[in-house]
Amino acid sequence: MNRLHILLILTALLLVGCGGSGTDESAPAVDDSTATTNSNNDSTNDSESDSESEAETSTEDEGASEDNQESESPQANSNEADSNDENIDAGFNFRSVVNVDLHLDVSAISDTKSYVSLCHYQASSSTDINYEDCLVRGSTSYGVFAATFDAAPHFEQLGLVVWFIDTSIQPLQFEVSRMEMDMGEVHIVAGN
Amino acid sequence: MTFRNTLYAIATIAIMPLAQSYATEFEQCPTQAFLIQSPSGSAIIYGVDLASGDYDTLEPGMSISKLNGVGFNFHDNYLYGWDYDAQTLAKIGSDYVSQPLNIVSGLIGQPFFVGDVALNENAWYGYRPSVGLFRVDLTDPAAQLSMTQVATANSMGNPKLTDFAFHPTNGLLYAVDNDGFLMEIDVNDGSTTVLGEVLNETNAGFNFTFGAQYFDVDEHLYISNNSNGYVYKIDLKSQTPTAEFFAYGPKSQSNDGARCALAPVEVTVGMDFGDAPDSYSTSFATSGPRHLESALFLGSQIDTEVDANLYPQSDDAASNIDDEDGVEFVTNMEVGEAALVRVTASEANGVLNAWIDFDGNGAFDEDEQVFTDKALNKGTSTLSYTVPNWAEAGTTWSRFRISSIEGLGPTGGVSDGEVEDYPVAITQQNVSVTYYPSANDYTSLAYEDLWPVKGDLDMNDLLMHMRITEFRKNDQIIKLEVTGKVAAVGAGYHNGFALQLPGVAPTTVDESRLQIEINQQTASHAVLETDQTNAVFIVMPDVKAHVDINQGCKFFRTEANCANSQLPTWKLTIPFIDGVAQNSFPAAPYDPFIFATEGMHHGSRVGNVTGGDPGRLWEVHLKNQAPTDSLHSRLLGRDDDRSDPLLGLFYQDNEGLPWALEIPATWQHPLEKVDIRQAYPMFAEFATSEGAVNTDWYQPNNANVELLYKEEN
Numbered sequence: 001m002n003r004l005h006i007l008l009i010l011t012a013l014l015l016v017g018c019g020g021s022g023t024d025e026s027a028p029a030v031d032d033s034t035a036t037t038n039s040n041n042d043s044t045n046d047s048e049s050d051s052e053s054e055a056e057t058s059t060e061d062e063g064a065s066e067d068n069q070e071s072e073s074p075q076a077n078s079n080e081a082d083s084n085d086e087n088i089d090a091g092f093n094f095r096s097v098v099n100v101d102l103h104l105d106v107s108a109i110s111d112t113k114s115y116v117s118l119c120h121y122q123a124s125s126s127t128d129i130n131y132e133d134c135l136v137r138g139s140t141s142y143g144v145f146a147a148t149f150d151a152a153p154h155f156e157q158l159g160l161v162v163w164f165i166d167t168s169i170q171p172l173q174f175e176v177s178r179m180e181m182d183m184g185e186v187h188i189v190a191g192n
Numbered sequence: 193m194t195f196r197n198t199l200y201a202i203a204t205i206a207i208m209p210l211a212q213s214y215a216t217e218f219e220q221c222p223t224q225a226f227l228i229q230s231p232s233g234s235a236i237i238y239g240v241d242l243a244s245g246d247y248d249t250l251e252p253g254m255s256i257s258k259l260n261g262v263g264f265n266f267h268d269n270y271l272y273g274w275d276y277d278a279q280t281l282a283k284i285g286s287d288y289v290s291q292p293l294n295i296v297s298g299l300i301g302q303p304f305f306v307g308d309v310a311l312n313e314n315a316w317y318g319y320r321p322s323v324g325l326f327r328v329d330l331t332d333p334a335a336q337l338s339m340t341q342v343a344t345a346n347s348m349g350n351p352k353l354t355d356f357a358f359h360p361t362n363g364l365l366y367a368v369d370n371d372g373f374l375m376e377i378d379v380n381d382g383s384t385t386v387l388g389e390v391l392n393e394t395n396a397g398f399n400f401t402f403g404a405q406y407f408d409v410d411e412h413l414y415i416s417n418n419s420n421g422y423v424y425k426i427d428l429k430s431q432t433p434t435a436e437f438f439a440y441g442p443k444s445q446s447n448d449g450a451r452c453a454l455a456p457v458e459v460t461v462g463m464d465f466g467d468a469p470d471s472y473s474t475s476f477a478t479s480g481p482r483h484l485e486s487a488l489f490l491g492s493q494i495d496t497e498v499d500a501n502l503y504p505q506s507d508d509a510a511s512n513i514d515d516e517d518g519v520e521f522v523t524n525m526e527v528g529e530a531a532l533v534r535v536t537a538s539e540a541n542g543v544l545n546a547w548i549d550f551d552g553n554g555a556f557d558e559d560e561q562v563f564t565d566k567a568l569n570k571g572t573s574t575l576s577y578t579v580p581n582w583a584e585a586g587t588t589w590s591r592f593r594i595s596s597i598e599g600l601g602p603t604g605g606v607s608d609g610e611v612e613d614y615p616v617a618i619t620q621q622n623v624s625v626t627y628y629p630s631a632n633d634y635t636s637l638a639y640e641d642l643w644p645v646k647g648d649l650d651m652n653d654l655l656m657h658m659r660i661t662e663f664r665k666n667d668q669i670i671k672l673e674v675t676g677k678v679a680a681v682g683a684g685y686h687n688g689f690a691l692q693l694p695g696v697a698p699t700t701v702d703e704s705r706l707q708i709e710i711n712q713q714t715a716s717h718a719v720l721e722t723d724q725t726n727a728v729f730i731v732m733p734d735v736k737a738h739v740d741i742n743q744g745c746k747f748f749r750t751e752a753n754c755a756n757s758q759l760p761t762w763k764l765t766i767p768f769i770d771g772v773a774q775n776s777f778p779a780a781p782y783d784p785f786i787f788a789t790e791g792m793h794h795g796s797r798v799g800n801v802t803g804g805d806p807g808r809l810w811e812v813h814l815k816n817q818a819p820t821d822s823l824h825s826r827l828l829g830r831d832d833d834r835s836d837p838l839l840g841l842f843y844q845d846n847e848g849l850p851w852a853l854e855i856p857a858t859w860q861h862p863l864e865k866v867d868i869r870q871a872y873p874m875f876a877e878f879a880t881s882e883g884a885v886n887t888d889w890y891q892p893n894n895a896n897v898e899l900l901y902k903e904e905n
Contacts (some may be wrong), residue, residue, distance in 0.1 A: 005358060020737075025703075030197060053699050086843075087848060087849075087879075087880055088847055088848025088849060088882070089846045089848060089882050090834075090839075090844060090885060091816070091841070092815075092843050092848065092877065092882040093814065093815045093816045093817075093850075094814075094815055094850060094854070094877070094883070094886045095854065095883075096856065096878075096883055097856050099779060108225075113529075115522070115523035115524050115532075115644065116206070117522065117533075118521075119630075119631075120630060120632075125712070127580055128439065129520075130232060131520045131521055131522055132632050132633045133630050133631055133632035133633065134627060135626065135627055135628075135629075135630050135631070136626050136627070136772055137617075137624065137625045137626065138523050138524065138624025138625065138664075139523075139524060139526065139622060139624070141622065145624075147624055147664070148626070148774075149626055149628075150628050150780055151317070152629050152856035152857060153856070153887035153888045154856075154857060154888045154891055159641070161522070163522045163523050163532055165523070165529075165530045165531075165532065165576070167532070167576070171522070178538045192229075
C-alpha cells in the first residue's frame with residue numbers, strides 16, 4: 001500500500017470524527033496545571049498524563065465555554081493516526097515559493113538613473129505590463145540594479161521593464177520565464 | 193400663428209391672462225431643478241440634474257424675453273415667476289407658456305429677479321433690492337390678486353441677493369449673497385439674520401453671483417454661480433454651515449432657479465465614482481468626484497455605481513470589472529525626482545486633472561495637483577511630473593479625472609468623463625520596493641486552532657490574507673508595510689493574530705513610528721512585545737471581535753449561504769531605526785502565527801497545562817517555525833503534536849501534517865468541516881512528494897469547487 005493510499009484511507013477516517021474549534025476537547029481534562037506552576041517553560045515529565053489524554057474518548061466538554069457554538073469535538077483517533085505516521089517528511093515545511101536573485105545591467109544603453117519594474121502581465125496579455133501588480137520596483141545606479149523576490153508556483157512568466165526619465169530613450173522590456181525563476185537567478189544585460 | 197403665439201399676443205396686448213385656462217401642471221415635486229436663463233431676447237428653461245451638473249433643454253425659447261424670480265409651487269405643481277414682458281407675476285405649466293396673473297393692487301411696476309414660492313403657505317415672495325420683500329397669495333391664482341409689502345429693504349439691511357429659496361420645513365428663506373454670506377429671512381416681518389460667510393471671493397478667485405439657489409428635502413441649500421456654473425452645497429443642519437463644492441453646472445450671465453424643496457437630490461443613474469478613502473471626499477455624501485457616463489473615459493472601460501465603493505471595498509477588487517485601467521505608474525515615485533505616468537484616453541476632446549497626496553494628510557491639496565487641464569490625445573500619452581522635495585515617503589493616494597469640462601477640482605459632479613483613484617507608494621531616493629506575493633495579491637495564512645490536538649483540517653479556523661511590502665536601501669531593510677484582511681473565522685475560540693520576525697531583535701524597531709491600523713483606524717493595543725528574543729508584533733488581539741457573523745450563521749465566511757464581503761482590514765507599518773541587513777532578514781512571509789486571546793477560554797486540555805486561560809501561552813505557527821518565548825513549552829509534543837525543538841521540528845502531527853499553512857495566493861478556502869485534501873485533491877501528493885509535484889495545488893482549477901466557500905450565496 002503506497003503512502004497516498006494510506007493518506008486517503010486516513011482522510012476517510014478523519015471525516016468521521018473531525019471538527020474545528022469551538023467546543024472544548026473531547027476528553028475529560030487531566031489536571032496537570034500544578035506541574036507547570038511558576039514556569040511556562042517547565043518541561044517536567046508529564047508523559048503519563050499525555051498518554052492518558054491520547055487514549056480518551058469523546059465526551060462533552062466540562063468547561064462551559066462562551067464559544068460553545070460548534071458541536072464537533074476534536075478527533076480521538078490519535079492511536080490510529082500513529083500507525084500511519086511519517087507520510088510527510090518532518091522537515092518539509094509546505095513552502096512552495098522560490099527565492100530568486102535578480103541582476104540587471106543596462107549601463108551599455110544609459111548609466112543615468114532609470115526605473116525598473118518587475119510585474120505580472122495584464123490578464124489575457126503576454127506583453128502588456130500590469131504596473132499595479134508588481135513584485136519589485138526600484139531604480140538603477142550607474143545602469144545597474146539588483147534585487148531578490150519570491151516567485152509563487154503559479155507565476156508562469158513575469159515582465160521586466162526599464163523606463164528612462166529621458167523619454168528620448170525607449171523603454172526596455174524583458175520577459176522572465178518560469179524556468180529562470182525555478183533556477184533562482186535572473187541575469188539581464190541589455191545592449192550587448 | 194400657433195396657439196402659443198396666440199396666447200402670447202393676447203397676453204401682451206391685454207396684459208391679462210386667460211386665467212381659467214392653464215396648461216398641464218408639472219409632475220408632482222420633480223427631482224430636477226429648473227434653471228431659467230435669458231441670454232438673448234428669449235427665456236430658456238433647462239432641467240438640471242444637480243448631482244452631475246448635467247442638464248437638458250426643456251424649453252429652448254419661451255415666447256417672453258425674460259423670466260426671473262421663479263419658484264416651484266408645491267401646492268399646485270406649477271412654476272411662478274416674474275414675466276418681464278407682462279411686468280407681473282406669471283404662472284407656467286408644463287408647456288412652458290407664461291400666463292400672467294391678474295394683480296390688481298400693490299403691483300410696484302418694477303421687475304423682480306429674486307423670488308420663490310413658500311411650502312407652508314401657498315404664496316410667492318419676491319425681493320426687490322432697495323425696495324423690499326413682497327408677498328402674493330396664490331391660493332386662487334385665477335382671482336384678482338394683490339401684492340403686499342412685508343418689509344422694506346432698509347429694514348432687512350439691504351441684502352445683495354440674486355435669488356433665495358424656501359427651506360423645506362421651517363418656513364424661512366435662505367440665500368447666499370454676492371459676498372458669500374449666508375442669510376436667513378423670516379417672511380413674517382422680513383427680519384434678516386446673517387449666519388456667516390460660507391464662501392470668500394478672494395479665496396475662490398472669481399466673482400460671485402449666485403443667481404440660482406435651491407433646497408432639497410435634506411435641508412441642503414444648493415447655490416449656482418452664474419459666471420462658471422459652479423454649484424455649492426450648504427448643509428443647513430450644521431451648527432456652522434459651510435459651502436462645499438458640489439458640481440459643475442451650466443453657466444450664464446443671467447440665471448434663476450426653481451426646485452421643489454421636498455424632493456431629494458440623489459445620485460444620477462449612470463455615474464462613475466472614485467474609490468479612495470473618504471477623507472479624500474470620494475462618496476456622494478462628501479460631494480465626491482462623479483462623472484456621468486459618456487464616450488470620454490480613461491483606459492478601455494468605465495463602470496457606474498450608485499455611490500462610491502470606498503477602499504478597501506472597491507468594486508475593482510471585488511468584481512471582475514476593473515475600470516481603474518487608464519493610468520499606469522511606470523516609474524517609482526522618489527522624493528525630489530522626476531517620474532513618469534502613462535495615461536490612456538478614449539477620445540481626443542478631454543483634459544486631464546490629477547492630484548497625488550504627497551504629504552499623506554488624507555486630502556488632495558492645491559499644491560498637490562500634478563496635471564492641470566492637460567489636453568490628451570486619443571490613446572496613450574506618457575507624461576512627466578515631479579515628486580516634490582517635501583513629499584512624505586509612504587503609501588498614499590492619487591486621483592485622475594478626465595472631462596471635456598476644464599478646471600475640474602478633486603471633488604464634484606460633472607456631466608462627462610471619468611475619475612480613477614489609485615493607491616501609490618512614495619519612497620526616498622534610491623529605495624527599492626519588493627512586494628510579496630505581489631502588489632495586487634495576497635498570500636493566505638490558514639490555521640487550525642485545536643493544537644495540540646488535531647482538527648478537522650478544513651484550514652479555516654482562521655484564514656488571513658496578507659501582503660508584505662519591503663522597502664530596501666543599500667542592502668538594508670528600512671521599513672515593512674504589512675497589510676491584511678480577515679478572510680475567514682471558522683472557530684469558536686477567540687484567537688489573536690501576530691507576526692514574528694525570526695532573527696530580528698525588537699530593539700531594531702523604531703517603536704515611535706510603529707503603526708497599526710484596523711479598518712483604517714489606528715488601534716490602541718500594544719503592538720511590539722519588547723520582552724521577546726525576536727521582534728513580535730500583535731496585529732489583532734482578538735480577530736473574532738472584528739468580524740460580523742451573518743445572522744443564521746455560526747462562523748464568518750466558512751459556511752454555505754453565509755457569504756459576507758465585509759472583510760476586516762489591517763495595516764502594520766514597521767520602521768527600523770538603522771535598517772536590518774537584508775541577508776539576515778527572514779524570508780517572507782516571516783512567521784505569522786495565531787495565539788489565544790487573553791482572558792478567553794481555549795479548551796480545558798490547554799487550560800489544564802497553562803493553569804487557566806492560556807492567552808499568549810498558546811500559539812500556532814507554520815510548520816517548523818519556532819514559537820515565540822511566550823509559548824508554554826509543555827504544550828509542545830503534547831497530544832497529537834510531534835514537535836521536537838532539538839531537531840527544529842514544530843507544529844506537525846505524526847503524519848507530518850501542519851496546523852497552519854501558507855498558500856501564496858488569495859486562496860479560496862474549504863467550507864466548514866471539509867478536509868483540505870477533499871477540497872484540493874492535489875494537496876496530498878504535493879505534501880507526500882515534499883513539494884516535488886502539484887506545486888500549484890491551491891489554484892481554483894485544481895479544486896473541487898463545490899467544496900469551497902463562495903462569495904455569492
